[in-house]
Amino acid sequence: MAVRLEKSGGPGYALTTLESLIAWGRKYSLYPFTFATACCGIEVMGAFGTHYDLSRFGAEVVRFSPRQADVLLVAGTINYKMAPVLKRIYDQMLEPKWVISMGACACSGGFYNNYTVLQGIDKIMPVDVYIPGCPPNPEGIIDAVVRIQKIIETGAPRAAERWPIK
Amino acid sequence: MSIVLDRLRERFPADVVSTHSDFGDDTALVRRERIVEILAFLRDDPESLFDFAMDLTGVDYLGEEPRFEAVYHLYSLEKKRRVRIKVRLHEDDPVIDSAVSVWPGINWYEREAYDMYGIVFRGHPNMKRILMYEGFEGHPLRKDYPKAKRQPTIGPEE
Numbered sequence: 001m002a003v004r005l006e007k008s009g010g011p012g013y014a015l016t017t018l019e020s021l022i023a024w025g026r027k028y029s030l031y032p033f034t035f036a037t038a039c040c041g042i043e044v045m046g047a048f049g050t051h052y053d054l055s056r057f058g059a060e061v062v063r064f065s066p067r068q069a070d071v072l073l074v075a076g077t078i079n080y081k082m083a084p085v086l087k088r089i090y091d092q093m094l095e096p097k098w099v100i101s102m103g104a105c106a107c108s109g110g111f112y113n114n115y116t117v118l119q120g121i122d123k124i125m126p127v128d129v130y131i132p133g134c135p136p137n138p139e140g141i142i143d144a145v146v147r148i149q150k151i152i153e154t155g156a157p158r159a160a161e162r163w164p165i166k
Numbered sequence: 167m168s169i170v171l172d173r174l175r176e177r178f179p180a181d182v183v184s185t186h187s188d189f190g191d192d193t194a195l196v197r198r199e200r201i202v203e204i205l206a207f208l209r210d211d212p213e214s215l216f217d218f219a220m221d222l223t224g225v226d227y228l229g230e231e232p233r234f235e236a237v238y239h240l241y242s243l244e245k246k247r248r249v250r251i252k253v254r255l256h257e258d259d260p261v262i263d264s265a266v267s268v269w270p271g272i273n274w275y276e277r278e279a280y281d282m283y284g285i286v287f288r289g290h291p292n293m294k295r296i297l298m299y300e301g302f303e304g305h306p307l308r309k310d311y312p313k314a315k316r317q318p319t320i321g322p323e324e
Contacts, residue, residue, distance in 0.1 A: 115315065
């Protein structure tokens with residue numbers, strides 16, 4: 001991006017591409033949909049709260065309708081009965097959309113290796129960023145949001161474009 | 167001896183198999199045929215008044231016969247007493263009468279016992295799975311359910 005400002009205080013100009021401009025706008029207006037089913041949800045609340053303040057990164061407007069959200073933040077254990085609900089919410093979100101899988105349970109089933117828990121949400125949907133931990137710190141959520149911003153900024157392919165994994 | 171167990175034995179001499187009060191826990195093993203009458207008696211008897219069905223669960227004694235056991239935990243808010251009622255059920259016929267007519271709140275416990283152990287509660291108004299999804303096969307808390315078995319992931323309902 002090339003920017004020129006007039007010293008006289010007159011109107012300057014900036015050169016860029018439309019893609020970069022749109023990406024710049026998207027990057028700082030991510031609307032997350034939090035799908036919190038376990039203790040990870042408490043850490044999500046911490047991340048949105050005043051101490052960690054995710055709004056510094058333009059991602060503070062939590063939308064509880066999937067049709068208004070850009071980022072699906074899956075925080076917690078997903079069992080087989082919940083999996084179709086989560087998949088439907090993902091399908092209802094508008095493109096482009098990103099998915100953050102937060103915590104050991106959402107990433108891999110965690111220590112619930114049993115008959116009822118889905119062994120990682122990437123069995124049913126593409127995941128852009130995984131946050132390890134049980135539960136992760138709020139810093140981990142902030143880092144994940146920044147990584148999503150980097151994906152948007154660089155135009156790197158989203159996980160949905162690599163889906164399904166062969 | 168416990169007054170509750172005494173009255174239960176007195177009222178249903180043919181149906182009470184055994185009783186004990188080990189560690190202060192009044193327990194009665196009964197036959198399944200008149201279970202609803204027994205539970206209604208425990209609820210209404212002025213010495214018992216077990217108005218609160220705290221829990222109902224199943225047990226799988228794999229290798230024994232009868233294999234299954236239904237366990238009722240009752241509490242009396244009036245008398246501040248607890249009692250445990252156990253019923254053994256055969257593997258080829260794990261059926262027992264539903265106690266929903268005695269305590270409506272026992273509805274979901276019976277569904278849970280059905281879901282997890284396959285114990286069928288005859289006369290239950292809605293004998294369906296409660297924890298697992300409809301297409302799930304088998305009863306996961308039975309001791310012969312394969313530990314590593316995974317069932318196919320179901321998609322969104324159409």
